[in-house]
Structures are given as structure tokens and as C-alpha cells.
Amino acid sequence: xxxxxxxxxxxxxxxxxxxxxxxxxxxxxxxxxxxxxxxxxxxxxxxxxxxxxxxxxxxxxxxxxxxxxxxxxxxxxxxxxxxxxxxxxxxxxxxxxxxxxxxxxxxxxxxxxxxxxxxxxxxxxxxxxxxxxxxxx
Numbered sequence: 001x002x003x004x005x006x007x008x009x010x011x012x013x014x015x016x017x018x019x020x021x022x023x024x025x026x027x028x029x030x031x032x033x034x035x036x037x038x039x040x041x042x043x044x045x046x047x048x049x050x051x052x053x054x055x056x057x058x059x060x061x062x063x064x065x066x067x068x069x070x071x072x073x074x075x076x077x078x079x080x081x082x083x084x085x086x087x088x089x090x091x092x093x094x095x096x097x098x099x100x101x102x103x104x105x106x107x108x109x110x111x112x113x114x115x116x117x118x119x120x121x122x123x124x125x126x127x128x129x130x131x132x133x134x135x136x137x
Contacts, residue, residue, distance in 0.1 A: 050111060059101070
């Protein structure tokens with residue numbers, strides 16, 4: 001089955017923080033489909049890290065650009081890296097597998113995407129806040 005793309009709507013926020021070049025955080029929600037390799041698009045950048053969480057009472061999943069391809073980690077767990085959760089960090093978002101922790105039909109998921117560079121920003125994000133962070137202070 002082919003990949004499904006879920007464009008983001010009005011629940012999208014992009015926040016910059018840091019000095020000069022800055023780092024970026026985008027947050028939003030999507031509704032699960034249960035379809036394999038579902039792309040969550042419209043983030044506005046390629047994430048270095050993504051966290052996905054559904055409510056209630058389910059641990060979140062995290063994936064970083066330093067993890068092996070196709071693997072992600074359950075937050076607050078000593079378990080090994082897992083597959084079929086957050087499968088990849090893509091040019092404009094991320095892709096989830098069919099595990100119910102990240103993609104069960106009709107379930108709403110909340111996500112946060114992080115990057116330390118922002119090459120281009122599409123017209124979709126709204127910059128809502130700039131917070132200066134001084135790590136030497």
C-alpha cells in the first residue's frame with residue numbers, strides 16, 4: 001500500500017528559540033489512520049527529533065536523526081529501540097508506522113518536532129514566539 005500524506009491545518013505552531021540562527025519547534029496534532037507508512041507533512045522543516053504522544057495513559061515515542069533508520073524509542077522506558085512507530089524524519093515532517101502508539105484509526109495524536117536549523121520556512125507556519133536562551137548565563 002502507498003504512503004498516505006496528512007497535511008496539517010490550523011493547529012500548527014512554529015516557535016524559534018536561541019541566538020541568531022536559532023532552533024525551531026513545531027507542534028500539532030493528527031488523526032491516526034492505521035495505514036502503514038503514513039506521512040505527517042507540513043511541518044515546515046526537516047526535524048532532527050520528533051515526539052508523538054496520544055492520550056490518555058500511553059507512553060510517547062521519540063525519534064532522532066541519530067537513531068538507526070526506521071527505529072524510535074519509547075519515552076520513559078528502558079526498552080530497546082522499536083520499529084513500526086516513527087519510521088523516518090522527512091523533508092517536511094515525519095512518517096509513522098501502524099503501531100497503535102503512533103497510528104491507530106480515528107485516534108488523535110499530539111506531536112512536537114525540533115530542529116537546530118531552518119533552511120526555509122513555508123507559508124504554512126505561524127511564528128508565534130521568539131525566546132532568547134543563553135546557555136552561558
